[in-house]
Amino acid sequence: MPEGGVTLKRWLAVLAGAAAIAAASGCDRSPATGQAALRAPDVVYEPTPHFVVTEMLKLAQVGANDVVYDLGCGDGRIVIAAAKRGARGVCVDIDPQRITESRAKAQRSGVAERILFRNQDLFETDIADATVVTLFLWPSVNLKLRPKLWRELRPGTRVVSYIHSMGDWPPREAQNVEGARGPRELFLWVIESPPN
Numbered sequence: 001m002p003e004g005g006v007t008l009k010r011w012l013a014v015l016a017g018a019a020a021i022a023a024a025s026g027c028d029r030s031p032a033t034g035q036a037a038l039r040a041p042d043v044v045y046e047p048t049p050h051f052v053v054t055e056m057l058k059l060a061q062v063g064a065n066d067v068v069y070d071l072g073c074g075d076g077r078i079v080i081a082a083a084k085r086g087a088r089g090v091c092v093d094i095d096p097q098r099i100t101e102s103r104a105k106a107q108r109s110g111v112a113e114r115i116l117f118r119n120q121d122l123f124e125t126d127i128a129d130a131t132v133v134t135l136f137l138w139p140s141v142n143l144k145l146r147p148k149l150w151r152e153l154r155p156g157t158r159v160v161s162y163i164h165s166m167g168d169w170p171p172r173e174a175q176n177v178e179g180a181r182g183p184r185e186l187f188l189w190v191i192e193s194p195p196n
């Protein structure tokens with residue numbers, strides 16, 4: 001398997017770890033949904049346009065050996081699109097409604113078995129198994145997240161953000177995507193050791 005790929009054994013370990021975290025979680029559960037009751041989201045939900053999703057996955061060169069984490073996944077469209085390319089993925093969102101929606105969309109798309117769904121605070125989620133991390137957050141959240149990315153991600157992991165940069169962390173690549181609201185930027189970083 002190519003370097004950075006994820007073996008079936010490692011993926012099963014990720015699944016087992018996620019189940020253990022869910023079972024041991026101290027979060028309150030809603031009786032109606034069984035979802036974790038967490039604090040309010042840091043970012044107002046705004047779906048990433050589908051054509052931008054395609055460009056983000058291209059920029060990160062997502063392939064079948066990748067594990068794509070979308071932090072603040074919304075309806076799951078980025079991870080679902082990655083799974084359709086053969087990747088595995090993890091949808092992370094603090095809002096249980098978004099996790100319910102992303103799970104339903106993944107099932108309708110026939111890729112739910114390739115995706116883990118975590119109703120968690122993205123700052124508390126273990127992201128060490130990611131080979132790609134995608135973001136559509138706010139500038140202040142990106143800056144707060146940056147040390148976690150450097151600390152937990154392995155060298156070579158790609159990070160792609162829609163619209164918002166990472167302050168003084170220069171991207172490896174930036175590109176404009178045209179949309180109804182005019183051009184928007186995509187940024188790509190690759191984790192190095194130590195980070196720049």
